[in-house]
Amino acid sequence: MEAFLKVVGMRKSFKNVEVLKDISFEVFKGEIMAILGPNGAGKSTTIRNIMGIMYPDEGSVTFQGHKEIPRNTIGYLPEERGLYKNVKVMDILLYFAELKDYPLKKAKERALAYLKKFGLEGKENSSVEELSKGMGQKVQFIASILHEPEFLILDEPFSGLDPVSQELFKEEIRSLAKNGTAILLSSHQMNLVEEMCDRLFLIHRGQKVIYGSMDNVKKEYANFKCTIRGKNDLEILQDLPEVQRVEQQDELSILYLSKDVQVASWLKHLPDQLEINELSIDRISLHEIFIDIATDKNLLREEATLHA
Structure with missing residues (x-):
């Protein structure tokens, strides 16, 4: 080209x-x-x-x-x-x-x-x-x-x-x-x-x-995230494997997963007591990457420095 x-x-x-x-x-x-x-x-x-x-x-x-x-x-x-x-x-x-x-x-x-x-x-x-x-x-x-x-x-x-x-x-x-x-x-x-x-x-x-x-x-910067709608305890979600951080508001929880997570295997670790009215898994959006960098949250900074 x-x-x-x-x-x-x-x-x-x-x-x-x-x-x-x-x-x-x-x-x-x-x-x-x-x-x-x-x-x-x-x-x-x-x-x-x-x-x-x-x-x-x-x-x-x-x-x-x-x-x-x-x-x-x-x-x-x-x-x-x-x-x-x-x-x-x-x-x-x-x-x-x-x-x-x-x-x-x-x-x-x-x-x-x-x-x-x-x-x-x-x-x-x-x-x-x-x-x-x-x-x-x-x-x-x-x-x-x-x-x-x-x-x-x-x-x-x-x-x-x-x-x-x-x-x-x-x-x-x-x-x-x-x-x-x-x-x-x-x-x-x-x-x-x-x-x-x-x-x-x-x-x-x-x-x-x-x-x-x-x-x-x-692939480099947009790790997977899992969004769960339901009333769940924050500590239980934070203790799940491959979870880097959890953002929670009312009955909406967003779990940000580690880079190399195998989604199909990870889903098997979800405990039976979780209340799940809705669940979706997708990658972090370009909007979220942009906000992270523009506001200096540094959530992606280490990877960005390595791969830019």
């Missing part, structure tokens, strides 16, 4: 404070790569250095082996929206396409098709200020993909969208990746990231914490 973007050893400081510390990762053609981290972790600074809005103090950013940013083949949906409020929707879409040297006739045809697809048919002559927040988000998304980019950066693309619109965006993003677009996606909606992305790069305090495929990350 060919890497479209390669970031190596990126460092950036502001007023002697190092905000990026030796950042390295790749984004391949046809994949959706997530860049994640809590507020202030360095995600936006990383993206701005990739886009040439600012430049790293050290390190390199290359696109298919070249240092020059191929602006005509990059799409960018920034977190801070930038649509001109008093301009008609079609005019602004064609303006963005023109900036990418995209053929005007083709841009208009694609714009009309996308407006219809995203439920904005008939809005081409409306001004941006007449649109709802969600509609405006759709227009800006269309502007970022209208010119058929080879590399696409999406910063919080699902912000302000209702569930139906989120599904439309997810479908289009997957379609773009399937057709070969390299996609770098940043979002705080961990459930969507976990569902969509092939790989992830998790950054905290300016440095890499986790980097790898979604499957490998789940």
